[in-house]
Amino acid sequence: MRRISSIFLPMAICSVLAMPVRITAQVKAQQPAASSTKSRPSAIAPAQSLPEQAKMKTFIDALMKKMTLDEKIGQLNLLVGGEATTGSVVSTGVEDKIRKGQVGGIFSVTSPQRIRKVQELAINNSRLKIPIIFGLDVIHGYRTAFPIPLALAASWDMELIERSARMAAQEASADGLNWTFSPMVDISRDPRWGRIAESSGEDPFLGSAIAKAMVKGYQGDDLSKNNTLMACVKHFALYGASEAGRDYHSVDMSRIKMYNDYFPPYKAAVDAGVGSVMSSFNDVEGIPATGNKWLLTDVLRKQWGFKGLVVSDYTSVNEMIDHGLGDLQAVSALSLKAGLDMDMVGEGFLTTLRKSLQEGKVTQPEIDNACRRILEAKYKLGLFDDPYRYCDENRAKTEIFTDANRKIARETATRTFVLLKNLNNTLPLQRKGTIALVGPLANSKENMVGTWAVSADPSKATSLLDGLKQVAGSNVNILYARGANVTEDSALEARTSIFGKLMERDNRNADTLIAEALKAAAGADVIVAAMGELAEMTGEASSRSDLNLPRSQKKLLDALIATGKPVVMVLFTGRPLSIVEEDAKLPAILNVWFGGSEAGPAIADVLFGDQNPSGKITATFPRNVGQIPIYYSYRSTGRPLQGDNFQKFRSNYLDVSNTPLYPFGYGLSYTTFNYGDINLSSAKMKGNKQLTATITVTNSGKVAGEEVVQLYIRDKVASNTRPLKELKGFQKILLQPGESKQVSFTVSTEELKFYNHELKHIWEAGEFEIMIGGNSRDTKSETVWWDK
Numbered sequence: 001m002r003r004i005s006s007i008f009l010p011m012a013i014c015s016v017l018a019m020p021v022r023i024t025a026q027v028k029a030q031q032p033a034a035s036s037t038k039s040r041p042s043a044i045a046p047a048q049s050l051p052e053q054a055k056m057k058t059f060i061d062a063l064m065k066k067m068t069l070d071e072k073i074g075q076l077n078l079l080v081g082g083e084a085t086t087g088s089v090v091s092t093g094v095e096d097k098i099r100k101g102q103v104g105g106i107f108s109v110t111s112p113q114r115i116r117k118v119q120e121l122a123i124n125n126s127r128l129k130i131p132i133i134f135g136l137d138v139i140h141g142y143r144t145a146f147p148i149p150l151a152l153a154a155s156w157d158m159e160l161i162e163r164s165a166r167m168a169a170q171e172a173s174a175d176g177l178n179w180t181f182s183p184m185v186d187i188s189r190d191p192r193w194g195r196i197a198e199s200s201g202e203d204p205f206l207g208s209a210i211a212k213a214m215v216k217g218y219q220g221d222d223l224s225k226n227n228t229l230m231a232c233v234k235h236f237a238l239y240g241a242s243e244a245g246r247d248y249h250s251v252d253m254s255r256i257k258m259y260n261d262y263f264p265p266y267k268a269a270v271d272a273g274v275g276s277v278m279s280s281f282n283d284v285e286g287i288p289a290t291g292n293k294w295l296l297t298d299v300l301r302k303q304w305g306f307k308g309l310v311v312s313d314y315t316s317v318n319e320m321i322d323h324g325l326g327d328l329q330a331v332s333a334l335s336l337k338a339g340l341d342m343d344m345v346g347e348g349f350l351t352t353l354r355k356s357l358q359e360g361k362v363t364q365p366e367i368d369n370a371c372r373r374i375l376e377a378k379y380k381l382g383l384f385d386d387p388y389r390y391c392d393e394n395r396a397k398t399e400i401f402t403d404a405n406r407k408i409a410r411e412t413a414t415r416t417f418v419l420l421k422n423l424n425n426t427l428p429l430q431r432k433g434t435i436a437l438v439g440p441l442a443n444s445k446e447n448m449v450g451t452w453a454v455s456a457d458p459s460k461a462t463s464l465l466d467g468l469k470q471v472a473g474s475n476v477n478i479l480y481a482r483g484a485n486v487t488e489d490s491a492l493e494a495r496t497s498i499f500g501k502l503m504e505r506d507n508r509n510a511d512t513l514i515a516e517a518l519k520a521a522a523g524a525d526v527i528v529a530a531m532g533e534l535a536e537m538t539g540e541a542s543s544r545s546d547l548n549l550p551r552s553q554k555k556l557l558d559a560l561i562a563t564g565k566p567v568v569m570v571l572f573t574g575r576p577l578s579i580v581e582e583d584a585k586l587p588a589i590l591n592v593w594f595g596g597s598e599a600g601p602a603i604a605d606v607l608f609g610d611q612n613p614s615g616k617i618t619a620t621f622p623r624n625v626g627q628i629p630i631y632y633s634y635r636s637t638g639r640p641l642q643g644d645n646f647q648k649f650r651s652n653y654l655d656v657s658n659t660p661l662y663p664f665g666y667g668l669s670y671t672t673f674n675y676g677d678i679n680l681s682s683a684k685m686k687g688n689k690q691l692t693a694t695i696t697v698t699n700s701g702k703v704a705g706e707e708v709v710q711l712y713i714r715d716k717v718a719s720n721t722r723p724l725k726e727l728k729g730f731q732k733i734l735l736q737p738g739e740s741k742q743v744s745f746t747v748s749t750e751e752l753k754f755y756n757h758e759l760k761h762i763w764e765a766g767e768f769e770i771m772i773g774g775n776s777r778d779t780k781s782e783t784v785w786w787d788k
């Protein structure tokens with residue numbers, strides 16, 4: 001990530017290119033499962049009609065005829081505006097390059113006034129007046145920050161996710177932008193990797209549904225409307241599988257695993273009509289993705305039919321020099337030939353392609369194709385019709401960070417929280433008596449918006465303390481004490497504050513802080529402990545090797561528990577943490593991730609029971625780091641463990657169980673749900689018929705609540721080893737107390753398919769286990785025999 005400085009640049013460039021952004025439901029029952037792509041609300045953005053395509057071709061052919069080689073190469077150049085505060089490479093001389101037609105796109109400049117000025121540089125000065133495309137990392141909301149993507153995924157609500165992307169597009173386009181570097185759909189099965197926070201978690205089926213919903217939300221049904229953004233699915237490919245969870249590290253995996261587990265969400269975004277794709281930093285089978293022809297051309301374009309533009313990640317062309325693939329000219333030629341169209345920030349294309357063409361190292365059609373795809377994107381965005389169509393100052397004043405948007409962000413956040421534990425109905429809190437709110441994250445607006453919210457102003461977010469005060473009502477007395485710093489390790493904290501301080505440390509000694517917290521606790525009926533990570537302990541270049549709660553917080557927690565009063569932990573995190581001890585000691589844990597601008601009141605809504613939590617985790621919580629990678633859809637070994645206890649010569653550990661702390665799909669509610677048995681429409685199936693699997697779910701508690709009913713399938717005998725279970729459908733249903741609903745899933749041979757050893761997408765006859773439940777561990781099951 002590159003965050004853009006809030007500092008204004010010296011006047012020359014400042015006026016135009018510096019930007020003052022900071023550094024730094026109810027769901028109907030019986031809604032169709034997200035299974036098979038047909039199911040959820042996301043209609044696919046309509047492809048251009050043939051006459052429209054022909055019109056576009058005529059226009060671009062004519063334009064390209066007029067373009068010189070340098071002007072074509074100029075279009076392939078994407079620069080960063082403003083002042084990037086990280087990374088070794090920062091774009092310079094941008095204004096001059098725009099005048100010379102050497103820039104195709106700019107990112108990280110915002111506001112209609114500034115964008116208009118930059119656009120005017122191109123339109124009024126460059127020879128062919130080709131408009132610039134304006135991008136930004138609009139990842140989870142814009143000025144109104146929504147919960148981090150890992151949290152949004154936990155809602156399992158595709159309409160909600162689509163709406164969050166729609167609103168982000170509405171706000172960002174009102175601020176002049178037309179391109180977002182989102183959705184990030186990298187399957188992430190390693191919580192050490194900081195960017196798991198930006199992902200949808202570990203599952204390809206859910207990840208694909210989310211990819212579609214986001215593309216649809218950003219792009220709407222017409223890219224040329226001034227309230228839509230072109231989406232960019234990233235990071236193609238496999239970035240989430242970096243070795244050891246270390247960012248930018250190598251990736252190596254079998255093609256079977258790529259096709260079955262890691263590719264589906266990228267492909268889903270392509271199928272949904274995503275306009276652009278970003279290549280990833282990592283290598284794949286020994287070739288960096290940015291220069292990997294198999295990925296960018298064979299898979300993406302030939303197999304999946306992608307027609308849009310491919311952009312590199314930030315200087316990922318140049319970084320191939322460090323990968324050991326040659327000098328800048330060599331790696332730039334390699335990238336272009338691989339199928340890369342646009343070079344982000346590194347300017348390798350700009351400075352070497354002419355020479356490479358002269359030396360026969362790239363061809364004219366390769367340059368032309370890349371240029372054409374960029375011009376096509378601009379055409380589809382309507383920029384040739386009106387380069388200033390996104391520069392409406394009135395919209396910027398009225399459509400950004402509005403009360404209505406903040407209300408939706410608050411409601412959205414409540415639906416992403418996951419109740420991990422709730423012994424004896426410790427939660428919800430009563431609206432009377434005294435609450436001691438303690439912990440380093442209790443009064444920290446700065447940390448609420450989460451990583452990768454570059455456009456949100458954290459000072460406008462609401463802290464948990466303020467949220468609690470707003471929502472509690474007059475019968476509740478709230479006492480606050482910080483109690484601890486996030487970590488005793490001030491150097492670690494400093495490393496996470498690279499984009500600007502996320503929190504001032506309290507430099508009093510740990511015992512003094514704890515004593516202050518105990519004083520607050522002494523007068524309270526219940527203690528709410530706001531703990532976890534700083535927002536920037538996750539995100540780019542924020543990998544961690546220790547997923548425990550830091551010692552400073554553990555010490556505070558133990559002191560609070562020793563008071564004998566009920567302690568509820570509100571856990572702030574951007575990744576699964578290994579909170580085994582806390583789970584054992586505490587009666588209640590509510591995982592709230594980083595909930596966005598309205599996190600504070602949203603958490604209070606849930607703590608007081610105005611909203612019933614319904615989120616379910618989409619990345620497995622390990623017991624310890626040694627279990628990683630740990631995910632639910634693993635394949636059986638030849639020596640599977642029978643039961644939970646250690647067995648010699650079986651696949652298990654001496655020192656920890658095989659099971660996770662919390663399994664994929666897990667999350668509690670203030671009510672309880674009972675599952676009946678599965679009823680299959682037939683136990684024997686043939687050919688392309690459809691099977692219906694029905695289960696009755698009952699709300700057996702006292703309040704209304706939503707449940708995510710999950711369908712898993714196991715292919716019991718196949719020509720390849722197959723996962724023990726794979727998610728193939730889900731429905732989020734609302735049940736009143738005592739109410740029962742029948743939930744039906746349709747299973748066709750599509751859901752039985754997998755990529756076999758020859759990478760053919762097939763299904764094989766045989767026995768299949770159909771499992772339905774409220775998480776990936778606790779399921780009912782039936783078997784079906786399916787013949788060809």
Ligand code: BGC
Pocket residue numbers: 001002137181234313314540
């Ligand atoms: C990140 C991308 C991001 C780009 C532009 C890179 O460091 O990997 O996800 O879109 O910067 O900010």
